[in-house]
Amino acid sequence: MYESGAPSAGTVAMSFGAVSGAGATLVTQSGAINGALESLDKALNPVRMTWYESGSSSGQEAQIAEVNLRKLLNDMTLIINNLGRLLDGTATEGAALDGALGQRFQGHGTIR
Numbered sequence: 001m002y003e004s005g006a007p008s009a010g011t012v013a014m015s016f017g018a019v020s021g022a023g024a025t026l027v028t029q030s031g032a033i034n035g036a037l038e039s040l041d042k043a044l045n046p047v048r049m050t051w052y053e054s055g056s057s058s059g060q061e062a063q064i065a066e067v068n069l070r071k072l073l074n075d076m077t078l079i080i081n082n083l084g085r086l087l088d089g090t091a092t093e094g095a096a097l098d099g100a101l102g103q104r105f106q107g108h109g110t111i112r
Contacts (some may be wrong), residue, residue, distance in 0.1 A: 019087055025074035026084025030077045037073060 010015070013068040 014094070016098065020091035020095070023084045023087030023089075023091060026087065028084075030081040030084065033073070033077050033080070039068075066079045082087050 047061075052063050053059075
């Protein structure tokens with residue numbers, strides 16, 4: 001039996017707003033990660049430059065490690081940002097489709 005507004009067997013309930021909100025939060029947090037990395041970079045700059053300019057092997061290894069870490073963190077931030085935008089956009093499109101289909105079949109009454 002199916003009544004208007006009630007889920008049927010095999011139906012998946014989804015909160016489009018919650019998914020969209022989570023996506024927007026991911027985008028915001030990816031920006032916060034970038035901001036924190038920039039603050040850390042500024043704070044460590046004097047120590048880092050002294051170490052790198054010392055010519056020591058540990059300074060050279062640290063510089064290589066930092067370059068690799070920065071690349072990975074930038075990639076991670078980009079992935080989080082892209083995922084957030086995808087979730088937000090998909091939820092918005094899903095909600096619009098759900099609403100359009102609901103309006104289209106609203107006038108068909110109750111099936112029992």
